[in-house]
Amino acid sequence: MNTTRRLSGGVSKYIALALLLLFLAVMLFPFYIVTINSFKEPSEYVAGGPLSLPHGFYVQGIIDFWNRVEFGTKLANSLLISLSVAVLGVALSLLNAFALGIGRVRGRIMMLIFFMIANTLPQESLAYPIYFFAKALNIYDTQFSVILVFAVIQSAFGTYLLSSVFSTLPRDIVEAAYIDGCTKLQLLLRIILPSNLPTLSVLFTFFFIWTWNEFFLPLILLLSNAKQTVPLAIATLQGQYNMDATMSSASALMGILPCIVFFILFQRTLTRGITAGSVK
Helix, strand or coil, rough: CCCHHHHHHHHHHHHHHHHHHHHHHHHHHHHHHHHHHCCCCCHHHHHHHCCCCCCCCHHHHHHHHHHHHHHHHHHCCCCCCCCCCHHHHHHHHHHHHHHHCCCCCHHHHHHHHHHHHHHHCCHHHHHHHHHHHHCCCCCCHHHHHHHHHHHHHHHHHHHHHHHHHCCCCCHHHHHHHHHHHCHHHHHHHHHHHHCCCCHHHHHHHHHHHHHHHCCCHHHHHHHHHHHHHHHHHHHCCCCCCCCCHHHHHHHHHHHHHHHHHHHHHHHHHHHHHHHHHHHC
C-alpha cells in the first residue's frame, strides 16, 4: 500500500514538473522569437521566415534602431521616470497606509473603497482631466508630469495593499510602543518600516516594471521627441503599410532587456518579499 502511494506521488511530481516545463517553454517562446530575429539580416527573414535561425551575428538592425530613435535618450527618460515613480509611489503608499492601517483615521473604510475604485478606473477615462491638469500647472510635456501622475496612480494600489497588511499588526505592539514614549514618526521609522521592508521591496519592483511598460498616458503627456520613453520609441517603427520585422524585433529586445536586468537584480528581494507575505 505504501509502495503504491510512493509510486503515485512520484508520478504526480513528474507530471507537475512536465507541466511546469511546458508552461516555461510557452512563456519563453516569444522571447526566443524576438532574440533570433533581432540578429537576422532582412533578406534572411524574408527567405527563412520568423522561425529560422540566423546565419550569423547581424547587429546592424540594433545599431540602426538605436540611432534612428535616439534610444540612449529614451532609455535615460524611462529610467528616470520609472525609478522616480517607484520611489515616490512606495513613499506615498507607506504614509497613506500608516494613517489608515495604524492610525485608524475616521472614514478609513470609505477611503479604502475610494482607493479600490481608483484602481479599477481605465486610463482612457483619466486622459482628458490629466491633460488639462498638466496644462493648467504648466507641466505639460515634462517628465515630471508623468512621474506625478503615475506616482499617484500606483500609490492607490500600494495604499490599499499596505493598509490591509498594517491593519493585521497586533494593537498591543502599537500601544506598547506609545507607552514606551515612541512618537508616531519613531513608530513608523523604527517598527513599521523595518518589519515591512520585504513587502515594500515587492511594491518597488512592481511599480518600476508597470511604469516602464506604460504607453497610453506618456503618449498624451510627452510631446517632444527628446522627452519620450522607450515604449513610445518602439511604436514609432510601426508604419501603416510596411514594417521592418528585424528592426522591430531588435527594438523589442532593446525594450525588454532593461526590465529583465532589473528583475534579475531584484529577484532575490522579490522572492523574499513574497515568502514573507505568505508566512504572515
